Amino acid sequence: MSDLLERLRAGLPPEALITDPDVTASYAHDMASFCEAGTPAVVVLPRTVEQVQHVMRTATALRVPVVPQGARTGLSGAANASDGCIVLSLVKMDRILEISPVDRIAVVEPGVVNAVLSRAVNEHGLYYPPDPSSWETCTIGGNIGTASGGLCCVKYGVTAEYVLGLEVVLADGRLLTTGRRTAKGVAGYDLTRLFVGSEGSLGIVVKAVLALKPQPPQQLVLAAEFPSAAAACDAVCRIMESGHTPSLLELMDRTTVRAVNALASMGLPETTEALLLCAFDTPDPLADLTAVGALCTAAGATEVVPADNAAESELLLQARRMSLTALETVKPATMIDDVCVPRSQLGAMLAGTAAIAEEYDLTIGVCAHAGDGNTHPVVCFDHHDPDESRRARESFDAIMALGLELGGTITGEHGVGVLKKEWLARELGETGVELQRGIKAAFDPLGLLNPGKLF
Numbered sequence: 001m002s003d004l005l006e007r008l009r010a011g012l013p014p015e016a017l018i019t020d021p022d023v024t025a026s027y028a029h030d031m032a033s034f035c036e037a038g039t040p041a042v043v044v045l046p047r048t049v050e051q052v053q054h055v056m057r058t059a060t061a062l063r064v065p066v067v068p069q070g071a072r073t074g075l076s077g078a079a080n081a082s083d084g085c086i087v088l089s090l091v092k093m094d095r096i097l098e099i100s101p102v103d104r105i106a107v108v109e110p111g112v113v114n115a116v117l118s119r120a121v122n123e124h125g126l127y128y129p130p131d132p133s134s135w136e137t138c139t140i141g142g143n144i145g146t147a148s149g150g151l152c153c154v155k156y157g158v159t160a161e162y163v164l165g166l167e168v169v170l171a172d173g174r175l176l177t178t179g180r181r182t183a184k185g186v187a188g189y190d191l192t193r194l195f196v197g198s199e200g201s202l203g204i205v206v207k208a209v210l211a212l213k214p215q216p217p218q219q220l221v222l223a224a225e226f227p228s229a230a231a232a233c234d235a236v237c238r239i240m241e242s243g244h245t246p247s248l249l250e251l252m253d254r255t256t257v258r259a260v261n262a263l264a265s266m267g268l269p270e271t272t273e274a275l276l277l278c279a280f281d282t283p284d285p286l287a288d289l290t291a292v293g294a295l296c297t298a299a300g301a302t303e304v305v306p307a308d309n310a311a312e313s314e315l316l317l318q319a320r321r322m323s324l325t326a327l328e329t330v331k332p333a334t335m336i337d338d339v340c341v342p343r344s345q346l347g348a349m350l351a352g353t354a355a356i357a358e359e360y361d362l363t364i365g366v367c368a369h370a371g372d373g374n375t376h377p378v379v380c381f382d383h384h385d386p387d388e389s390r391r392a393r394e395s396f397d398a399i400m401a402l403g404l405e406l407g408g409t410i411t412g413e414h415g416v417g418v419l420k421k422e423w424l425a426r427e428l429g430e431t432g433v434e435l436q437r438g439i440k441a442a443f444d445p446l447g448l449l450n451p452g453k454l455f
Contacts, residue, residue: 001041004062004086008044011054016092018043027069027089028081033335033383034393035077035418040067040087047092049167049175049206056204057173059086065451066171068200070110070142073134075336076417078146078199078453085451088204090141097207099124104212105164105181110141110205117210126212129156132413133321141205147197149413151320154371155247155281156213158413160196167207168195171444181209194439199415200450202443219247219281221313222289224296225272225303229253229354229366232274233347235299236370239278239292240343246292248279249371250320253350256365256378259326266319269303276301276370277316323367324378330363333383335396339403340374340412352402353377360395362388374412375403397423416454424454 008017018024019042029037041064046052059066065085072079081087094111101124108117114135118128131150132138138148144166149158165179179185179192195202226232232251239249252260252275257268268275276296280288286306293304307313328334341349350366353375357364368375377399381392400410400423410416410423425433437455440447 004041004058004064007058007062008042008055011058012044012046012051016045016047016051018045024087027072027087030072030074030077030079032075032077032080032417032419033333035080037077037080038083038085040081041084043087043089045089045092049169052088052169052204052206053173053175055086055088056169056171059448060172060446063446063448065448067450068145068204070139070145071113071134071137073138074142074146074415074417075338076146076411076415076419078415078417078450079142080418082451090204090206091139093206096120099126101126103181106210106212108140108208108210110139110144110208112140114138114140114143121212122215125215127215128162128210128212130159130162133324140208140210144196144205144208145199146415147413149369149372149374151248151250151317151369153369153374154249155245160193162211163192163196163208164211165209166192166195166205168203168205170203171446171449176203179209197415199417199453201440201454202449216247216281217283217285218310219279219313220285220289220307220310221248221277221279221316222293222304222306223316224276224278224293224301224305225269226274226276226299226301228300229274229350230347231300232276233350233370235276235296235301236346237343238295238299240371242291242295244288244292246278246288246371247281248277248317249369250277251275251366251368251370252277252320252323253366255330255363256323256327256367259330259365260319260322263326263329264319264322266315268319272302277320279313320367324376327365327378327380330365331380331382333381335379335381335392336414337377337379337396337399338374338411338414339377339400339408340372341403341406341408343371343373345406345408346370346373346375348406349373349375349403349408352406353399356395356398356402360391360398362391362395364395369412372412373408418453421454
């Protein structure tokens, strides 16, 4: 320990090192439940690429594991510390280095907060689409590490589609540049995409070149009430089958709607079994919303209410964004699942989740990026009750098994981390795991980067 600190101090300013155990303990884990976390030896908050390189060279020399972190808003344990590790928190590397309206790119450090970047590019008439629910606090580096999604993915896609190039500090301290600044480029293997979603297991992202789009018109939102989740999912299928491209298509079940109302008195309709939010940012959003409203009515909607203006639309979006926070108030603890299924199986996924909730005698609220088939079943339970905790864990696994049975994936945007290691192996199969471990070994032969995650 003394040797580690001495070597780190040789290349870092005093304020970059945290050794107080009461403080380092606060960096031990992200927001996931049921995920083990160790005790870090030290927390390092670098401000430069050179400081990150120094940390990795020191870690390699002493064979000390390194756990990269952003804002720790993750939900899979991917940022959890291991015993004796260096926690490398990148939140101080928070500069927007460049915004180019001509090239439609932004160059940023990993600690830039998503919402800060979004507002900065808006000032140039540009738009950075990926918008996780935690966008006011989560960082771009964390978004890249977990391949984050968000509410607008149904039209604009996920983080991976906006990362053009990276600068990455490898496990031995070397600096690797991947990708490009150009609109097109296919030179060599796509190492950039390989790092996106790697959860800090292959290298430390220290700079990112991000694609931007022209800022679209202000979107308008429609809210549709349904007497059943099945009817709402039928509406989703009708909307997508008809060729519409909404900028947002979100679902909240009855449990979620009631939780949001209880938390923030939003005035959402508590008698509904499922609330569908659909938005368009087209030149004539009212025409699109009218067409979608008719499809919702045909699917059985009991009420279809388009927002009159941008302010009403934003209020509905805020209700959706606070869904996970609201469900956390239902019981002392939550487990937030992240199962993505084909859109055609969305109804079966929600029906199966409801059956699992009944089987395990638990409250499970569901909010979903319905247009993507990406569901977030939230298991609400009392972690002080051993039997209820056991049932919560078992129900979580049952939900993931259901997702795979329906042709889906165990995670659409939250990542694997510690929480879903066993399930990743089931989804990939023996050959897939073997090849992915080989890739990990090529980048990190000593296994120092975020050990114990993914595999």
